[in-house]
Amino acid sequence: MNRKLVTWLDILLIVLFVILSITIILVFSSSGEGNKAVISVDEKIIGEYSLNTDLTREIKTDYGFNTVVILNGECFVLDADCRDGICISRGKISKVGESIVCLPHKLIVEIK
Ligand SMILES: [Zn+2]
Incomplete structure (x- = not known):
């Protein structure tokens, strides 16, 4: 008992x-959720941006350009001149751990 x-x-x-x-x-x-977007090229961090602030940033490197947009707490690649366009078709990310990768440009956008 x-x-x-x-x-x-x-x-x-x-x-x-x-x-x-x-x-x-x-x-x-x-x-x-929606903390910040960390943008890196060639494994080097080139910028960290809060998802609370809307912004458009064009990243130009020797590989090409990517237009990264933060809008309404979501981050996405609006435009790029890479061959595959996978980074554009990846769509919007906003949750910690999600990422957009542009292999031809060695660009990674990660939510942290
Ligand atoms: Zn791309």
């Missing part, structure tokens, strides 16, 4: 702990 009660309490504590953990993770991930 006693042992059963303890087991029940254990389960209750574990459930509460899991709910608490999920809540913490959700709070963290929602506050982490």
Whole structure:
């Protein structure tokens, strides 16, 4: 009887702990959402921009150009002169860990 009660309490504590953990993770991930866009070329960071501020930045390198836009908390490549155009078709990113890669231009835009 006693042992059963303890087991029940254990389960209750574990459930509460899991709910608490999920809540913490959700709070963290929602506050982490749309933090900043980190733009790098050739693995060198050339700019960090907050997603809260709208901006258009044209990145010109020896490889070509990419027009990176931050609008309404989302980041995307509006225009580029690369051959494949994958960076443009990648669309909008806004969540931490998402990235846009332009292989021909060695350009990476990452949300951090
Ligand atoms: Zn591209």
